[in-house]
Amino acid sequence: MLLGFGVGLPLLIFAVLSIGIWANGGLFPGDVAILQALHNNQTVSLDALAEGLTPFGIETGVVPAAAAIAIFLLLRRQWKMLRFWLCAGLGGSVLGFSIKLLWHRTRPHLWDSSYPYPKDFSFPSGHAMASMTLIAMIVVLLWKTRWRLPALVFGGLFVFGIGWTRLYLGVHYPSDVLAGWMLAIAWVIGLKALPNALKFNRVGTKSRLPSE
Secondary structure: OOOHHHHHHHHHHHHHHHHHHHOOOOOOOHHHHHHHHHHHHHHHHHHHHHHHHHHHHHOOOOHHHHHHHHHHHHHHHOOHHHHHHHHHHHHHHHHHHHHHHHOOOOOOOOOOOOOOOOOOOOOOOHHHHHHHHHHHHHHHHHOOOOHHHHHHEEEEEEEEHHHHHHHOOOOOHHHHHHHHHHHHHHHHHHHHHHHHHHHHHHHHHHHHOOOO
């Protein structure tokens, strides 16, 4: 069930987004309308909030936090969790970057903006994927503790906040952000659940073998 809902469903949504973008010449239905609606409600205060918050999606938030937790796990000699942490974090970055290069989706340019447009490709959103990867890893780390619910709540707010900044600033389509979220969820949960599932299947197969 975990692989089905935690990996299969996000990958299905990612596939629907990918096919929809390809079938519509690079635009997923509703992308432009959502961006225009956000732009029509633009204010100076929201501009400052979005520009101040968006770096936390990678440079000043996700990367330092991920590095600090990795060092903590290293000092505590939590080798198994440290391996998962490094594989999920570094592997997720490589995965997202690779898909950007493969997909070659250009970023939206719907209005003039003082915010500098990134020069890399748009699909999926690197900020959305990085923030979701971090929060998903933290939730896995805290799943058996009383901090699981706070991690889900505050982590969810952080992820949605970063996603909003990318849309508000006009540097990503909504489908970019949603794709980044789905890919990150599937990657982290798959990395955590698949080895356990394979181990369970091996044990089950052995138990069904006829005795000598």
